[in-house]
Amino acid sequence: MARVVRKAAIVSYSSYGGSRTPEDALPPVVRAPRGKPAPGRRRKPKGRKKAKRIAMGVGAFVVLVAAAGCAWVYQLDSNIKHSALNTGTQPQKGAVIPGALNLLVIGSDTRNSALDRRLGGSDQSLPHADVQMLVHVSSDHRNATVMSIPRDTDLRMPSCTQNGKPHDFPSHDQITNSLNYGPGCTVAAVNALTGVHIDHFMVVDFSGVVDMSDAVGGVRVCTTHNVYDPGSHLKLSAGTHTLVGQGALKFLRTRHAFGGASDVDRAQTQHIFLSALIHKMKSAGTLADPSHVFKLAEAASHAFAVDDGLAGVSSLVGLANTLGSIPTEHMTFATMPTGQDPYNPNAWLVPGPGAQQLFDSIADDQSLTPTTSSSPKPSAGATASADRSVDPSTVEVHVFNGTGIPGRAAAVQSELAGKGYSNSVFEQTPTTVSASKVEYSAADPRYKSEAQQVAGALGLSPSSLTTVPGLTTVHVVVGPDLKVGGGSSSGSKPPVDIGAATAQAHTAIAGDTVQCAKASPWPLGGLPASAAAYRGLTVEQAYAKATREGIPDSDKTRGQ
Structure with a gap:
């Protein structure tokens, strides 16, 4: 006979580490046991009266701080600009793998604000996608791939809508132009190119890069030689430097300072910067300091425009926790393999040999990190007991999303339902945790058995x-470590040849040390008319000339 379903009791705010509605925040009502009178009133000693006044004062202070925190979160939420994920006229291609995450990071060269015009130069053209990075987090949240797509890539872009109006592109066009009609159009273009289903996007402009680099206290980079790029105005001596503000922006935008001075080389330079930024973000000095965390949250709320599914501080914090939980040695940077575009061989690119294998590896949730391409399944002793001593259909399970990423609780609830826990529901109440929890009451041994069985079912x-x-009831709070949905879909098709996928992808592991950027040995060319005096010089010669002319290094000033 099935057991009568029990109603969930109210739990404390602190058990989740996140916000709750006023009703949820109330403590349980304590009543006298049945058949016994309630305790009578007693005269309270003066010491207890004093203690009560202190407790009331502390309680009032906590309430004020909590109210200020709620107001702060509300203000940050209102700062975040957001729009539709996909504005292409066709639905996205590609399978959705439960637990995996595909995030498109877009660097915009828009000059919509006076500050952006000052940073990037006056330009009346429509915004372009200066940077496009597809970030893939594996379904077990143990590996990540960051793939850059050169802005000069030629493709037949899908039609998009903006403000209710459809827009068509020429048969040949650069993917950078997709942002002309909004980030949802860039999502559609990248999906059409790669076949990877994109879950979210984040857009950052010039001023956003400046704000974020300031918020983390600067990013340490190094260069093998003295360099000066008169295009981006990056000027650095050989060695290690901490870049803040506009110096960081110049490093990200340089096209001539490093490598072969191509769009692909610029993507590799950006990977070096991101690797250094990840190290800075993971350092205890950044995340353990409340002032740094506040600055990061404040800067992020202004710096990024996101899709509607990420429009909230709790979602951004959850995303940061997910990315922050991945070891740097399991993060692989790659650039789409390219070839010369027959339509415009002197300026544009097309996907080259190995590009489709790289796209497929991301779409199929296959890691590029060789030693961790397939995560080992936990041994029998590593998981909670999963014996079927309790009928799963009689266990009431409430699933909470502790990642901040929409859809995670629903995916876990679906997983449980497929394993016989038909009386499971996912809750909309937001929270944030660093690791998954299965909560139960110790008041009844049965509760523990149920919790152990649920934990075992989820691995x-x-x-x-x-x-x-x-x-x-049993409460499951989903953290970034919980894998659902059986992980990779590679069981339905042969695994991708990682060697072929990465042969021309310029891969690099974030690792424990930051790579040094190699100065370009080639004479400067393709410069604006204002920099004609530097044509034909190497970047090292240009550095000497710029020094004679009194141009300061980029780590010495925020301006120019």
């Missing part, structure tokens, strides 16, 4: 089990 370790007073 979670015994350390995930957490007791919370007052619960009468």
